Amino acid sequence: EAQVTQNPRYLITVTGKKLTVTCSQNMNHEYMSWYRQDPGLGLRQIYYSMNVEVTDKGDVPEGYKVSRKEKRNFPLILESPSPNQTSLYFCASRGTGRTGELFFGEGSRLTVL
Amino acid sequence: AQTVTQSQPEMSVQEAETVTLSCTYDTSENNYYLFWYKQPPSRQMILVIRQEAYKQQNATENRFSVNFQKAAKSFSLKISDSQLGDTAMYFCAFGNAGNMLTFGGGTRLMVKP
Numbered sequence: 725e726a727q728v729t730q731n732p733r734y735l736i737t738v739t740g741k742k743l744t745v746t747c748s749q750n751m752n753h754e755y756m757s758w759y760r761q762d763p764g765l766g767l768r769q770i771y772y773s774m775n776v777e778v779t780d781k782g783d784v785p786e787g788y789k790v791s792r793k794e795k796r797n798f799p800l801i802l803e804s805p806s807p808n809q810t811s812l813y814f815c816a817s818r819g820t821g822r823t824g825e826l827f828f829g830e831g832s833r834l835t836v837l
Numbered sequence: 838a839q840t841v842t843q844s845q846p847e848m849s850v851q852e853a854e855t856v857t858l859s860c861t862y863d864t865s866e867n868n869y870y871l872f873w874y875k876q877p878p879s880r881q882m883i884l885v886i887r888q889e890a891y892k893q894q895n896a897t898e899n900r901f902s903v904n905f906q907k908a909a910k911s912f913s914l915k916i917s918d919s920q921l922g923d924t925a926m927y928f929c930a931f932g933n934a935g936n937m938l939t940f941g942g943g944t945r946l947m948v949k950p
Contacts, residue, residue, distance in 0.1 A: 757938070764846070766928055766940035767882075782937065783838075814882060826872075826938065828882035 726751045730815050730829035737805055738837050745800040745832050747815030753827070755818040756798040757782070758790065760811040761831075767814065773798055805836040839864045839931050843941035850919045851949050857904075858914045858944045860929030870932040871905065871912045876943075877925040885927070888912065916946075924948045 728749045737743055749756065757772035759782075769782030773792040787809055789801040798817075802809060815829040840863045850856035862871070873885040888896045888905050895903050900920075904913045916923055929941040 759940075764942050766841070766843075766942045767930075768940070769937060772937070783939075812880070816882075825884050825887075826882075831880045 726827065728815055728817055728827050728829040730813070730832050732832060733830065734833045736835045736837065739806055740804050743802050743805060743834075745802075745813055745815075745834070747798045747800065747829060748796050749798075749815075749817040749827065750796065751817060751819065751827065752795065753817035753819045754795070756792065757816045757818075757826075758788070758798070758800045759814045759816065760784065760809075761814060762811050770800065770813075802834075805834075807836050810834060810836050839866075839869075839933065839937070839939045841929055841931050841939050841941035843927075843929055843944050845944045846942070847945045847947070849947040849949055850916075852919055852921060854919055855915060855917045856919055856946065858916075858927055858929075858946065860912045860914070860941055862910050862912065862929075862931045862939075862941075864910070864931065864933070866933050868933075871903075872930040872932065872938075873901070873903070873912075873914045874928045874930060874940075875923075875925045876928065877922075882928075886914065919948045921948050921950060 731746045754775045758770040759767040761767045768784045771790040773779045813832045816826045842861045869890045871888045875883045886898045900917045902915045926943045931939045
């Protein structure tokens with residue numbers, strides 16, 4: 725089954741404790757992206773990657789890091805989480821072609837105390 | 838930078854009736870793509886419909902259709918014969934050649950029996 729898998733789905737952590745949200749897709753997609761969803765603001769892009777070893781900043785990259793060492797994986801790293809990073813996070817992937825459908829993971833609810 | 842505005846934070850409609858969700862966007866680009874995504878209570882993001890800006894014909898997918906007005910930068914979604922399962926958050930999104938996808942703030946739609 726074609727899917728984007730994120731882990732963990734739910735996480736409560738404390739300020740400053742490094743965490744990683746993993747994302748993996750099994751569709752051999754070149755393009756992968758991270759979004760955060762906040763009430764009234766919709767989804768805002770954090771980082772995206774056009775292919776292995778190629779990453780670019782989105783609209784709200786501050787406080788986040790990503791890496792793309794393998795095509796299927798695109799982890800989101802919060803080196804020193806802060807309460808304003810409490811949000812719902814989505815990973816998404818897309819195949820070649822700009823009109824290709826974005827496939828989303830099921831979301832990761834992160835709370836930073 | 839592109840902006841996407843959904844001016845209706847919440848809407849409701851009676852089952853079997855028709856509802857239109859509004860979306861406007863601002864861009865200086867000529868080639869782009871527009872999308873409507875649905876997010877039911879499960880949080881999963883589901884593509885409802887997409888429109889290429891170079892196509893004059895409005896996209897249609899079963900009960901879902903769009904009214905794309907390029908000059909006015911408007912991209913509304915019409916849901917005909919509303920069903921209880923259409924209850925969800927709906928996001929309008931703009932995609933450009935740079936592979937950024939910009940989302941509106943969302944419209945929460947409630948279908949009433």
